Amino acid sequence: MGPDEVTVSERVATRPDRPAHTRELVAIGLIASLIGIGLALLIDWFPPQASTQAEKVDTLWDVLLIFSVPVFVLVMVIVLYCVWRFRMRPGEELLDGPPIHGNTRLEIIWTAIPAIILVALCSFAYVSLTDIEKAEASALNVRVVGEQFTWTFYYKDASGKEVASPQLYVPRGKPVHFTVQSLDVIHDFWVPAFRMKIDAVPGINTELRITPSRNGEYPVVCAELCGLGHSVMRQTAHVVDQPQFDDWLTKLASGATAGGDETGGGAAAPDGKTLFTDNGCGGCHKLADAGTSGGTGPDLDQVLKGKDAAFIEESIVDPSAEVAKGYSDGIMPPNFGDTLQPDQLDALVEYLGEVTK
Numbered sequence: 001m002g003p004d005e006v007t008v009s010e011r012v013a014t015r016p017d018r019p020a021h022t023r024e025l026v027a028i029g030l031i032a033s034l035i036g037i038g039l040a041l042l043i044d045w046f047p048p049q050a051s052t053q054a055e056k057v058d059t060l061w062d063v064l065l066i067f068s069v070p071v072f073v074l075v076m077v078i079v080l081y082c083v084w085r086f087r088m089r090p091g092e093e094l095l096d097g098p099p100i101h102g103n104t105r106l107e108i109i110w111t112a113i114p115a116i117i118l119v120a121l122c123s124f125a126y127v128s129l130t131d132i133e134k135a136e137a138s139a140l141n142v143r144v145v146g147e148q149f150t151w152t153f154y155y156k157d158a159s160g161k162e163v164a165s166p167q168l169y170v171p172r173g174k175p176v177h178f179t180v181q182s183l184d185v186i187h188d189f190w191v192p193a194f195r196m197k198i199d200a201v202p203g204i205n206t207e208l209r210i211t212p213s214r215n216g217e218y219p220v221v222c223a224e225l226c227g228l229g230h231s232v233m234r235q236t237a238h239v240v241d242q243p244q245f246d247d248w249l250t251k252l253a254s255g256a257t258a259g260g261d262e263t264g265g266g267a268a269a270p271d272g273k274t275l276f277t278d279n280g281c282g283g284c285h286k287l288a289d290a291g292t293s294g295g296t297g298p299d300l301d302q303v304l305k306g307k308d309a310a311f312i313e314e315s316i317v318d319p320s321a322e323v324a325k326g327y328s329d330g331i332m333p334p335n336f337g338d339t340l341q342p343d344q345l346d347a348l349v350e351y352l353g354e355v356t357k
């Protein structure tokens, strides 16, 4: 090994000294981290902020990015720098650098800095999450029930009676307290624009609090793989002004929401086509008249052709009674008999009968 050792020490001697490497590495790492943070903050990660919680969640996200991007970038810079700078050149096959161990200063640094970062981030996350989950007085209570594969939202009307809605309506600026339940398997109630989500677990109540802060329509999604229809377990959250909400709730309680929604449909007779659209039927079913092309459920132009009203009604309120060939039982939500008022159901049946004759 004698001749090799000479070669080794010669080669080592011709390399830049360690402080020079360290300076270069730190400089590259710092610049790359700053670029990485800049890029990460530039990306629009989330949908609009539609709750007061959303702002705090997004701030927490940004803080986590600011700390975690440099960790990733620094590790990558060190790895790539070493591959580039200290790669094996021809003739260096037997070269091994001097062994290093017992560098106390380095060990203290790489233990202390991550520990401080972790404690700081955990504390900040704890404070943020406790803050957004705190109970507000005078909240609107909404019971959310998940089942394969739909959500139903229950509100108390003026007399304290529960009324069901297939769509979520909440008034802007008013704290809302959701009690989340499941009738079958585990689902997860999530409105991305509110940034909050919670599992719906059979047999227990889970809770979620948000304060809507921006009018609009936002998707309600199920965020727990719950079966074949998981991906279609989607509805709409409507954030509206308080007077519109009161108006909507009054109509819901009196069974006159059909076709009206926040535009105010008055007491007009329910419109079948609007009901078809509002209840999300088109998300799964193809129906030429309504211009929908969903493929999860049967093509209604075909399966309802020549069927009578009784068959159509049964298909809506008791979808398991007769399942179209080639489709699985249990994907169509079984709760339309509850969420549709009798006159709405009649209107929908009549409409479907008309357009599929």
Ligand code: CUA
Residues within 6 Å of the ligand: 146, 147, 148, 149, 186, 187, 188, 222, 223, 224, 225, 226, 227, 229, 230, 231, 233
């Ligand atoms: Cu319910 Cu996924």
